[in-house]
Amino acid sequence: MTNTDNSNGRITVDYTNMIRSSVGKRGYTVKQLVGMEQVAEQAYMQVQANRGKGMQGWMDLHSNQSKVVEDILACAKSVRSKFDTFVLLGIGGSALGPIAVFNALCHLYHNELPDNKRNAPRFYCVDNVDPVRLSQLLDIIDVKTTMFNIVTKSGSTSETMSQYLIIECMLKQQLGDEYRHHIIATTSRDKGNLIKLAKKNKYKTFFIDEGVGGRFCELSPVGLLPAAVLGIDIRQLLQGAKCMDMECSSPKMFDNPALLLAVLQKMAMDNGNNITVCMPYADNLKYIADWFAQLWAESLGKAVDRQGNTVNVGQTPVKALGVTDQHSQVQLYAEGPFDKVIMFLAVEQFSKSVTIPQGCEEYENVNFLCGHTLEELMNTELYATKYALTKSGKLNYTITLPSITPHSIGQLLQLFMMQTAYCGELLNIDTYNQPGVEGGKNATYALLGRKGYEQLREEIGSSDKQDYIL
Amino acid sequence: MTNTDNSNGRITVDYTNMIRSSVGKRGYTVKQLVGMEQVAEQAYMQVQANRGKGMQGWMDLHSNQSKVVEDILACAKSVRSKFDTFVLLGIGGSALGPIAVFNALCHLYHNELPDNKRNAPRFYCVDNVDPVRLSQLLDIIDVKTTMFNIVTKSGSTSETMSQYLIIECMLKQQLGDEYRHHIIATTSRDKGNLIKLAKKNKYKTFFIDEGVGGRFCELSPVGLLPAAVLGIDIRQLLQGAKCMDMECSSPKMFDNPALLLAVLQKMAMDNGNNITVCMPYADNLKYIADWFAQLWAESLGKAVDRQGNTVNVGQTPVKALGVTDQHSQVQLYAEGPFDKVIMFLAVEQFSKSVTIPQGCEEYENVNFLCGHTLEELMNTELYATKYALTKSGKLNYTITLPSITPHSIGQLLQLFMMQTAYCGELLNIDTYNQPGVEGGKNATYALLGRKGYEQLREEIGSSDKQDYIL
Numbered sequence: 052m053t054n055t056d057n058s059n060g061r062i063t064v065d066y067t068n069m070i071r072s073s074v075g076k077r078g079y080t081v082k083q084l085v086g087m088e089q090v091a092e093q094a095y096m097q098v099q100a101n102r103g104k105g106m107q108g109w110m111d112l113h114s115n116q117s118k119v120v121e122d123i124l125a126c127a128k129s130v131r132s133k134f135d136t137f138v139l140l141g142i143g144g145s146a147l148g149p150i151a152v153f154n155a156l157c158h159l160y161h162n163e164l165p166d167n168k169r170n171a172p173r174f175y176c177v178d179n180v181d182p183v184r185l186s187q188l189l190d191i192i193d194v195k196t197t198m199f200n201i202v203t204k205s206g207s208t209s210e211t212m213s214q215y216l217i218i219e220c221m222l223k224q225q226l227g228d229e230y231r232h233h234i235i236a237t238t239s240r241d242k243g244n245l246i247k248l249a250k251k252n253k254y255k256t257f258f259i260d261e262g263v264g265g266r267f268c269e270l271s272p273v274g275l276l277p278a279a280v281l282g283i284d285i286r287q288l289l290q291g292a293k294c295m296d297m298e299c300s301s302p303k304m305f306d307n308p309a310l311l312l313a314v315l316q317k318m319a320m321d322n323g324n325n326i327t328v329c330m331p332y333a334d335n336l337k338y339i340a341d342w343f344a345q346l347w348a349e350s351l352g353k354a355v356d357r358q359g360n361t362v363n364v365g366q367t368p369v370k371a372l373g374v375t376d377q378h379s380q381v382q383l384y385a386e387g388p389f390d391k392v393i394m395f396l397a398v399e400q401f402s403k404s405v406t407i408p409q410g411c412e413e414y415e416n417v418n419f420l421c422g423h424t425l426e427e428l429m430n431t432e433l434y435a436t437k438y439a440l441t442k443s444g445k446l447n448y449t450i451t452l453p454s455i456t457p458h459s460i461g462q463l464l465q466l467f468m469m470q471t472a473y474c475g476e477l478l479n480i481d482t483y484n485q486p487g488v489e490g491g492k493n494a495t496y497a498l499l500g501r502k503g504y505e506q507l508r509e510e511i512g513s514s515d516k517q518d519y520i521l
Numbered sequence: 522m523t524n525t526d527n528s529n530g531r532i533t534v535d536y537t538n539m540i541r542s543s544v545g546k547r548g549y550t551v552k553q554l555v556g557m558e559q560v561a562e563q564a565y566m567q568v569q570a571n572r573g574k575g576m577q578g579w580m581d582l583h584s585n586q587s588k589v590v591e592d593i594l595a596c597a598k599s600v601r602s603k604f605d606t607f608v609l610l611g612i613g614g615s616a617l618g619p620i621a622v623f624n625a626l627c628h629l630y631h632n633e634l635p636d637n638k639r640n641a642p643r644f645y646c647v648d649n650v651d652p653v654r655l656s657q658l659l660d661i662i663d664v665k666t667t668m669f670n671i672v673t674k675s676g677s678t679s680e681t682m683s684q685y686l687i688i689e690c691m692l693k694q695q696l697g698d699e700y701r702h703h704i705i706a707t708t709s710r711d712k713g714n715l716i717k718l719a720k721k722n723k724y725k726t727f728f729i730d731e732g733v734g735g736r737f738c739e740l741s742p743v744g745l746l747p748a749a750v751l752g753i754d755i756r757q758l759l760q761g762a763k764c765m766d767m768e769c770s771s772p773k774m775f776d777n778p779a780l781l782l783a784v785l786q787k788m789a790m791d792n793g794n795n796i797t798v799c800m801p802y803a804d805n806l807k808y809i810a811d812w813f814a815q816l817w818a819e820s821l822g823k824a825v826d827r828q829g830n831t832v833n834v835g836q837t838p839v840k841a842l843g844v845t846d847q848h849s850q851v852q853l854y855a856e857g858p859f860d861k862v863i864m865f866l867a868v869e870q871f872s873k874s875v876t877i878p879q880g881c882e883e884y885e886n887v888n889f890l891c892g893h894t895l896e897e898l899m900n901t902e903l904y905a906t907k908y909a910l911t912k913s914g915k916l917n918y919t920i921t922l923p924s925i926t927p928h929s930i931g932q933l934l935q936l937f938m939m940q941t942a943y944c945g946e947l948l949n950i951d952t953y954n955q956p957g958v959e960g961g962k963n964a965t966y967a968l969l970g971r972k973g974y975e976q977l978r979e980e981i982g983s984s985d986k987q988d989y990i991l
Contacts, residue, residue, distance in 0.1 A: 067989040143848025159657045179845045181804040182875040182895040187629045212887045220878040244884040308991045334651040345849030352853025365857030378613025379815030383822025385957030387835030405652040408690040414714040416677045419971035425652040439960030487855035490909030501889035519537040521778040
């Protein structure tokens with residue numbers, strides 16, 4: 052690696068504007084931060100002790116998949132040569148990571164590029180059950196030249212299995228027995244329906260290990276297969292994650308960026324900051340904010356702590372995009388309540404450069420732009436927004452990618468996952484469960500007539516009050 | 522209108538789950554609501570008194586544009602016949618409304634439909650200055666067959682004017698003097714640079730009235746022109762808005778849905794609910810949440826009240842999509858802090874129906890889905906999610922569209938704008954200004970070397986501390 056090639060450069064974290072000397076009275080003194088070192092070290096030790104165990108199986112995905120990667124690359128090569136479209140059927144963690152990586156590392160209009168300019172199949176991720184969306188997707192793809200990747204660890208996700216049944220039926224009608232070569236299943240190795248269906252129907256299969264939960268699975272085959280099909284260098288993605296893991300190998304929070312960020316967010320939560328904004332300044336990073344939102348919300352939004360005490364904790368993630376949302380959200384961030392931490396994602400070097408030409412000499416309030424580049428304008432506005440928010444006393448920090456590459460995206464994913472794991476420890480909660488979604492799932496089962504849910508159905512029926520309607 | 526044709530049906534508001542008897546102790550008693558009638562009426566009277574005046578020029582857009590509509594329809598007809606692509610250059614309110622209406626009322630994959638199945642030009646809205654985004658857009662469009670609509674009321678929005686300069690230069694290079702027929706300007710009638718440039722260069726022009734601010738301009742030519750180009754019935758859009766305006770013509774909050782929602786949100790804010798989630802259960806409504814987020818955040822996020830007292834008010838809007846985000850956010854909503862109001866947007870009748878086929882008899886936890894439709898699954902999950910969140914004591918209400926049509930979207934936009942206007946009155950703030958974005962704008966000017974900002978530049982330079990970097 053030389054100075055001019057920053058493709059494998061490190062991500063940096065600038066937390067200056069979380070510090071009192073910069074942001075004012077709501078910021079933290081260095082003494083306060085140092086006072087957190089001990090609990091930070093405990094959180095680190097706890098995470099470290101469980102590395103690879105239980106639901107922390109995700110932590111070593113960057114290093115323990117060499118055979119899986121070979122299998123994925125071979126499969127991706129075959130898909131790329133035979134299919135013009137790749138459709139992922141999945142929801143939540145099965146979809147958000149693949150969408151984020153696709154948007155980060157492919158052409159922003161990938162699916163609309165003419166065939167001769169697009170070096171990979173078109174990619175669609177169907178992560179809803181809206182009948183309009185699915186019908187209209189079928190208006191623009193030809194199932195005969197499409198590979199479908201069904202992704203559900205449990206094999207019982209209602210949304211994904213519904214899509215699977217619809218697509219399987221359609222494939223069979225159009226292709227007969229050939230249909231099985233248009234389906235790849237990514238699921239549990241030994242649990243649930245999808246692996247049984249896959250074995251019965253002889254689908255190509257990839258596995259999600261038991262210790263890898265939905266929101267921590269992007270570096271498993273869930274994310275690696277679509278990325279490889281799209282021509283993304285998945286070895287570099289994993290290498291980036293590994294580099295970040297090494298950056299986070301110290302129990303000392305001032306030497307461990309994920310641990311430091313976890314501590315800063317925990318301190319902010321304790322001070323009433325129940326919102327965190329993720330605001331990338333690059334269209335390529337827009338969907339990283341969506342992926343982060345699930346990771347942060349589902350992992351940290353919990354009713355009880357490990358001892359069963361009611362705590363109702365969790366910070367609500369908000370997705371924004373710079374500079375776009377300066378014109379929609381920053382008014383609130385600057386002048387509204389002191390209730391949020393704003394996380395900026397910055398990019399040092401963009402992959403394209405566009406210069407604003409001359410041609411407006413008579414209008415000084417436009418002419419000053421001429422001769423600058425768009426990337427200059429973008430990063431200047433980021434700098435200016437940070438400056439203005441900091442002057443307004445609003446907590447903020449910045450994560451900077453040297454450029455957007457598989458390596459830097461791998462670093463970023465690992466950084467966020469590690470930060471979430473540490474923050475869960477600091478909050479003394481189970482980072483990896485999601486009991487709060489069971490209520491809605493069970494009510495759906497009851498309402499759709501699944502066996503065993505008759506009593507709940509009655510309860511729901513009798514609670515149906517709609518007295519207040521305008 | 523008959524019972525079976527609900528294309529012009531009314532939007533309904535169900536606030537049952539804001540009431541104590543349904544949602545528990547954090548809900549409101551009917552007595553508490555009744556106690557708000559007087560302040561609600563005052564807010565109504567204040568809004569009504571200023572109808573059409575100052576920045577409330579947006580309120581009558583549904584009824585005072587018959588000539589403008591004719592001009593727009595004629596222009597749209599010409600654009601549709603001559604161009605295969607329509608690109609809007611704008612940001613904030615100039616972009617969010619057009620994107621929301623496009624996504625609501627066109628095919629979800631409109632731009633990817635083959636020419637013979639797409640009855641309108643492709644549509645792109647460039648609302649950022651990312652050089653990658655603009656370069657890559659140019660990979661998929663041919664400027665020779667593209668109409669560019671430059672939208673900025675002030676004519677000095679840095680982002681939009683930068684894009685304009687780039688595109689104008691490119692058009693001139695490729696088309697010579699013909700370039701002027703590829704640009705439509707939507708701007709102030711008499712202020713700013715864009716109207717001067719438009720006159721000088723003889724661009725086709727549409728106007729934004731002084732009393733119509735960025736986030737309240739979707740029913741002005743800003744939104745109507747792209748909608749008309751896309752073949753959307755803009756008269757029905759306006760008619761829907763007019764119907765909702767009439768629904769909101771009572772000073773009695775129990776007869777005025779926008780006023781009632783404003784009161785409920787004000788009460789919730791007073792009780793510490795600093796977050797409001799907008800969660801449509803339809804892919805077609807996804808970007809309505811983005812449009813609403815700007816409207817709500819910029820209008821209500823204010824540092825001072827009308828008397829100049831520091832208040833730092835504002836509720837942070839969060840965008841979610843049902844059922845998708847049940848698998849990313851609902852865990853937090855169900856189990857996290859009692860800090861948010863969840864607004865669901867529901868659709869009674871979808872424009873497509875897809876049945877989940879049989880084929881899974883051996884697996885009961887999938888088989889119960891078979892025979893149901895996707896729209897049933899969607900709306901059952903909405904019902905189940907509301908049920909579960911209400912059982913967890915989380916405030917929520919539901920706005921239901923009979924179906925997604927220009928008329929119902931017109932109603933919805935007007936409802937949200939009226940609610941915002943009332944809520945601003947209840948908060949005793951200026952709903953229509955955005956002083957909080959000036960800090961960042963000025964810092965950008967200073968950093969890019971605009972004349973008159975030299976002192977600020979020095980200030981920024983001397984405040985540049987980056988001591989805390991990992």
